[in-house]
Amino acid sequence: MVAPNVKAETMRLMDRRSALEAEMDGIIAALSAPGGAGITGSLVDAEGFPRADIDIPAVLAQRRKLGELRNDHKDVTNKIEKNLEVLHSTRLTRNEQSIPRSSGISAPLHGGLSQNDPMEEDLVTRLPFAMIDDIADGSPAALDGLLLGDEIVKFGSVEAGGRLQERLVSEALTSEDNQVSLLIIRQGSPMNLTITPRKWHGRGLMGCHFRIL
Known part of the structure; x- marks a missing residue:
């Protein structure tokens, strides 16, 4: 049986990732608005002077924040993948153990999920x-x-x-x-x-x- 804390942690991580994606989308939308500096656009004009039509400190802060959010998103995604590997491994072990050795039936590589564990089904098969x-x-x-x-x-x-x-x-x-x-x-x-x-x-x-x- 998969430890409940692994499932609970994965659910929290999925919520966290969704929140990070929403925050990144907001920053990208603000930077990409008409007249904005864009995610990587130049902050100086054709003569090399700081652009007067944008708030340069604010743009720099948004870009820095976006980079931090992207790193956090990558870390959270890696943690989710590791937890899913644990869930997959536990599911396969359970399937193998549920088949009697004398039955002559081999356990499938991707066996069915437990009928009694809908949370694991959501995490493993619906992400x-x-x-x-x-x-x-x-x-x-x-x-x-x-x-x-x-x-x-x-x-x-x-x-x-x-x-x-x-x-x-x-x-x-x-x-x-x-x-x-x-x-x-x-x-x-x-x-x-x-x-x-x-x-x-x-x-x-x-x-x-x-x-x-």
Whole structure:
């Protein structure tokens, strides 16, 4: 049984990450407003003098704060991933132990979740690790039903964890011309889809971009 404090800590970390993302979005919106300095824009004019149309100390403070928030977000995400690995490991161990040795049935690599532990199911199977932030018209992703903003919980065998970008690319390449099952969250609701990575007139095998969360 997974220690309750691991689950509780993961829930707190997820809330913390959401709060950090909201704060970062607010700062980015303020810096990117019309006439603003932008996230990395120059603070001097064409003649090399400090720009008079912006509050330079405020912009510097916002940029510094944004950098701190990004570091905090990375740290929190790493902690969430470590906790999820613990939850995955405990789930798999429980599944293996639940199958009698004399039954002749091997425990699956990704066995079913406990019917009595909905919190663990939410943490392990419903935490999105990426979001579709770009999708090309006429691409396999678009034709197979993916939409901008879809959050990816599972892509084939890829779930939350380390080396996500590398694992996603590998999964797509090894699944060319074959259906890949996806578990996504769309507007707050879980959905199952399938996509077939394949060559088309555009770049890549799917024509979409995954932004790692």
